Amino acid sequence: MIASASPPLVELNQVSLAYGEGRERTLALADATMTIAKGEFVAVVGPSGCGKSTLMKLVTGLIPPSSGEVRVRGERVTRPIKGVGMAFQNATLLPWRTTRDNVMLPLEVVEPHKRRLRAERAAYFDKAERLLASVGLGEFGDKYPWQLSGGMQQRSNVCRALIHEPEILMLDEPFGALDAFTREELWGIMQALWLERRFTTVLVTHDLREAVYLADTVYVMSRRPGRMVKIRKVELPRPRTLETTFQAEFVDIVHELRERIQMEHG
Amino acid sequence: MTARQERLARLAMPWLTLAVLLAAWELACVLLEVPEIVAPRPSRVFEVIVQRWDLLLRFCLETLWTTMIGFVLAIGFGLLLGLAIGASPFVYSGLYPLLIAFNAIPKVAIVPILMIWLGIGALPAIITAFVISFFPIVVNVATGLATIEPEMRDLMRSLGASNYEILTKVGIPRAMPYLFASLKVAATLAFVGSVLSETVGGNRGIGFLMLSASARNDSATTFAGLFAIAIMGVAVYAACALMERRMTRWAFRGELVR
Ligand SMILES: Nc1ncnc2c1ncn2[C@@H]1O[C@H](COP(=O)(O)OP(=O)(O)O)[C@@H](O)[C@H]1O
Numbered sequence: 261m262i263a264s265a266s267p268p269l270v271e272l273n274q275v276s277l278a279y280g281e282g283r284e285r286t287l288a289l290a291d292a293t294m295t296i297a298k299g300e301f302v303a304v305v306g307p308s309g310c311g312k313s314t315l316m317k318l319v320t321g322l323i324p325p326s327s328g329e330v331r332v333r334g335e336r337v338t339r340p341i342k343g344v345g346m347a348f349q350n351a352t353l354l355p356w357r358t359t360r361d362n363v364m365l366p367l368e369v370v371e372p373h374k375r376r377l378r379a380e381r382a383a384y385f386d387k388a389e390r391l392l393a394s395v396g397l398g399e400f401g402d403k404y405p406w407q408l409s410g411g412m413q414q415r416s417n418v419c420r421a422l423i424h425e426p427e428i429l430m431l432d433e434p435f436g437a438l439d440a441f442t443r444e445e446l447w448g449i450m451q452a453l454w455l456e457r458r459f460t461t462v463l464v465t466h467d468l469r470e471a472v473y474l475a476d477t478v479y480v481m482s483r484r485p486g487r488m489v490k491i492r493k494v495e496l497p498r499p500r501t502l503e504t505t506f507q508a509e510f511v512d513i514v515h516e517l518r519e520r521i522q523m524e525h526g
Numbered sequence: 527m528t529a530r531q532e533r534l535a536r537l538a539m540p541w542l543t544l545a546v547l548l549a550a551w552e553l554a555c556v557l558l559e560v561p562e563i564v565a566p567r568p569s570r571v572f573e574v575i576v577q578r579w580d581l582l583l584r585f586c587l588e589t590l591w592t593t594m595i596g597f598v599l600a601i602g603f604g605l606l607l608g609l610a611i612g613a614s615p616f617v618y619s620g621l622y623p624l625l626i627a628f629n630a631i632p633k634v635a636i637v638p639i640l641m642i643w644l645g646i647g648a649l650p651a652i653i654t655a656f657v658i659s660f661f662p663i664v665v666n667v668a669t670g671l672a673t674i675e676p677e678m679r680d681l682m683r684s685l686g687a688s689n690y691e692i693l694t695k696v697g698i699p700r701a702m703p704y705l706f707a708s709l710k711v712a713a714t715l716a717f718v719g720s721v722l723s724e725t726v727g728g729n730r731g732i733g734f735l736m737l738s739a740s741a742r743n744d745s746a747t748t749f750a751g752l753f754a755i756a757i758m759g760v761a762v763y764a765a766c767a768l769m770e771r772r773m774t775r776w777a778f779r780g781e782l783v784r
């Protein structure tokens with residue numbers, strides 16, 4: 261295979277991270293090792309507080325590891341890396357900006373868009389509109405975030421994470437606060453975006469069905485300090501639909517993951 | 527009641543309350559035969575206001591402009607200091623304890639010192655108004671900055687934003703409602719400061735007018751001065767509140783955006 265010959269996009273090698281010092285010191289993540297190929301959709305599941313968000317910050321270079329090393333595109337990560345989009349559980353849309361202006365925020369910060377934004381405002385405006393339309397928010401660009409429902413806010417949040425066409429998308433429980441119907445609707449939207457653009461994605465979630473629906477590979481983490489205790493490839497054909505989630509294969513994988521996580525609680 | 531009637535009733539409420547209070551005061555003075563030197567009847571105060579309005583207006587304007595200069599200085603200074611304290615942990619730990627200590631000093635104690643340094647006149651009043659009103663501005667602006675969601679900060683940093691960009695795109699807009707909320711408090715405090723300075727020692731302003739009137743046992747004029755200060759305070763408060771609504775509509779969410 262050619263893919264294995266080229267270096268993976270993201271590599272974590274025996275990465276540990278401790279917060280605080282002295283007696284306050286808590287080990288959040290221990291010996292995490294994982295490799296993520298370009299274009300892969302990875303899901304990370306694990307009990308709450310096991311260091312999933314910490315893992316996100318390590319991969320994006322927001323915090324340096326206490327030991328071990330993180331490599332992206334073969335280079336050791338020492339500061340925030342370029343080409344990243346992030347979305348969190350609470351949408352953190354800026355309430356003084358319209359939805360469209362929120363989505364366009366990364367363009368004001370990330371090069372080369374920052375440089376071009378003023379001259380090519382109209383083109384970028386269209387781009388934001390198209391992205392919003394692709395998640396069903398075509399008419400909501402002028403609305404303020406508080407005028408949107410929770411599901412719509414999260415869709416805008418995902419748009420903001422994608423507008424600057426990042427190579428790596430980090431999703432930290434983005435659908436965690438939504439009701440089941442909205443969540444499942446967003447799975448479909450997320451998958452469609454990914455199938456179209458194939459950005460490398462790391463999705464943190466506590467919903468096993470969500471993980472199996474969306475991911476190529478599911479990593480299961482142990483209780484704190486988090487370690488990778490299981491890696492499960494999901495080879496169900498795409499596009500997956502809600503029908504898929506009732507098929508025996510799908511249910512089996514969910515069960516298998518559930519059992520491994522249950523061991524963590526036992 | 528229809529919505530319109532309810533709105534009108536709500537607009538009328540403060541005036542009604544005021545009218546009831548004044549009427550009760552008037553009645554109490556008449557029934558209890560309170561001597562005018564202790565507490566003049568409101569009708570007497572209004573009589574004085576009408577009779578001596580040119581005098582009152584002159585002294586009021588003196589107070590108003592010293593207060594406004596002090597207030598504007600407090601906004602500028604308070605905003606800068608608040609931004610510095612909110613944005614930098616070093617400035618925070620260096621300055622915050624000192625600010626609190628300074629704020630604990632009764633401002634009446636510094637007026638005589640200011641007079642020794644600056645003599646009497648407008649300057650001590652301006653400085654007292656400034657000193658007394660800038661603290662809430664600093665605290666509020668700093669709080670607005672310091673409470674940026676950590677996720678928002680992470681998001682901006684992951685995009686490669688500089689601290690300056692985080693400050694201008696997230697921090698400052700976020701601090702604006704805090705700033706405007708503090709202005710309403712600070713504006714009234716500024717009046718307290720300038721009138722304080724005028725009453726402790728001065729030769730100008732409404733505070734001085736009240737002081738000299740009370741020295742002549744002219745309590746009706748003293749009370750007229752009080753009313754004038756209250757009116758100016760409410761006017762400036764209302765101006766700040768209006769500006770707040772204009773500038774930070776988003777902070778009121780659905781409440782005001784229609
Ligand atoms: N900034 C921090 N300072 C100290 N401890 C932290 C910090 N962030 C997270 N932790 C601790 O590290 C552990 C892992 O946190 P986190 O990565 O947020 O877990 P998860 O996202 O899996 O719920 C938790 O026990 C948490 O209390």
Ligand SMILES: [Mg+2]
Pocket residue numbers: 312313314432
């Ligand atoms: Mg988390």
